[in-house]
Amino acid sequence: MADELPGKVRFQQVYESKAPWETGRPQPAFVAAADRVAGSILDAGCGTGENALFFAQRGHRVTGIDFLEMPIAAARRKAQQRGLEAAFLVIDALHLDQLPEQFDTALDSGLFHVFSDSDRARYVQGLASVVQPSGRLLLLCFSDQEPPGDGPRRIAREEIDSAFADGWQVESVAEARFEVRPDLVDFHFSEGGPHAWFCTIRRTP
Numbered sequence: 001m002a003d004e005l006p007g008k009v010r011f012q013q014v015y016e017s018k019a020p021w022e023t024g025r026p027q028p029a030f031v032a033a034a035d036r037v038a039g040s041i042l043d044a045g046c047g048t049g050e051n052a053l054f055f056a057q058r059g060h061r062v063t064g065i066d067f068l069e070m071p072i073a074a075a076r077r078k079a080q081q082r083g084l085e086a087a088f089l090v091i092d093a094l095h096l097d098q099l100p101e102q103f104d105t106a107l108d109s110g111l112f113h114v115f116s117d118s119d120r121a122r123y124v125q126g127l128a129s130v131v132q133p134s135g136r137l138l139l140l141c142f143s144d145q146e147p148p149g150d151g152p153r154r155i156a157r158e159e160i161d162s163a164f165a166d167g168w169q170v171e172s173v174a175e176a177r178f179e180v181r182p183d184l185v186d187f188h189f190s191e192g193g194p195h196a197w198f199c200t201i202r203r204t205p
Contacts, residue, residue: 004082006047006194008067008068018159018183019047019181020104020151020181020184020187020189021046021047021109021110021178021179021180021181022047022050022181023050023180023181024112025050025054025179026050026051026053026054027050027051027109027140027178027179028087028176028177028179029176029177029196029198030051030054030055030107030109030138031054033138033198033200034054034055034058035053036200037039037060037105037138038105038133038136039060039061039103039104039132040060040062040063040101040104040105041055041060041061041062041063041103041104041105041106041107042062042063042064042065042103042105042106042107042110042130042131043055043062043063043064043068043088043107044065044066044093044096044107044108044127045066045108045110045111046064046065046066046072046075046088046091046107047066047071047109048071048073048074048075049064049074049075049076049078049079049086049088049093050077050078051107052064052075052086052088052107053075053079053082053084053086053110056085056086057082057084058120061085061088061131062087062202063088063089063099063103064087064088064089065088065089065090065099066088066090066091067090067091067093069090071169072088072089073173075088076088085176090154093111093123093126093175094119094121094122094123094126095126096126096127096129096130097126097129099130101130101136102129102130102131103130103131104124104131104136104176105135105136105138106127106130106131106136106138107132107138108137108138108139108140108141109140109179110122110140110141110152110168112139112155113141113142113153113154113155114192115153121125124163124164124168127203128167128203129170131203132201132203133177133200133204133205134203134204134205135202135203136171136200136201136202137168137199137200137201137202137203138198138199138201139160139182139197139198139199139200139201140176140178140196140197140198140199140201141155141160141196141197141199142154142155142173142178142194142197143155143173143176143194143196143197144156144157144164145195146189146190146194146195147190149188149189150186150187150188151187151189151194155197157173158198160173160197160199160201164205165200166192167203167204168201168202168203168204169201169202169204170199170200170201171201171202172197172199172200173197173198173199174197174198175195175196175197176195176196176197176198177193177194177196177199178193178194178196179193180193
């Protein structure tokens with residue numbers, strides 16, 4: 001769609017020039033929460049699949065989606081090289097109705113904060129259609145504690161509550177950090193990685 005093209009081109013260019021979030025390993029916040037993750041998993045905006053493959057290695061049935069072919073192809077190669085079973089599909093997270101199943105858990109590592117207000121509402125509505133009742137979303141997004149500058153829009157704590165006010169229960173919101181590549185040149189973030197919120201959000205029956 002024409003209105004999505006600029007975003008796709010921008011992210012394509014970021015991947016071609018080494019995306020700052022592509023560290024070659026899962027984000028620490030998800031690793032720390034791994035024992036609380038149950039059942040089947042959807043990784044929305046999975047990139048090249050490090051979070052998804054981490055959970056696949058732990059025995060979960062995992063599906064990762066991204067709207068770009070380049071990172072999905074890389075994720076499939078990684079799965080094959082590591083001997084892991086995981087499905088990776090080229091699907092826009094604003095079109096989650098294209099997925100024919102529901103999941104026990106959804107992961108969002110750096111996707112929620114890229115959306116406009118209207119697309120954010122559309123995304124959350126889509127999540128509600130693919131997360132089982134009483135299932136959970138684990139969400140890692142930029143925090144408004146990160147100073148203005150490079151990267152996506154900063155998210156205030158109140159925005160999370162507002163976005164998930166209908167059909168969800170925000171169970172916890174904790175301060176966290178994104179791990180980024182140590183060799184960044186074109187991006188500048190707080191020392192120790194960009195400030196983030198790590199949220200556990202339950203889909204209400």
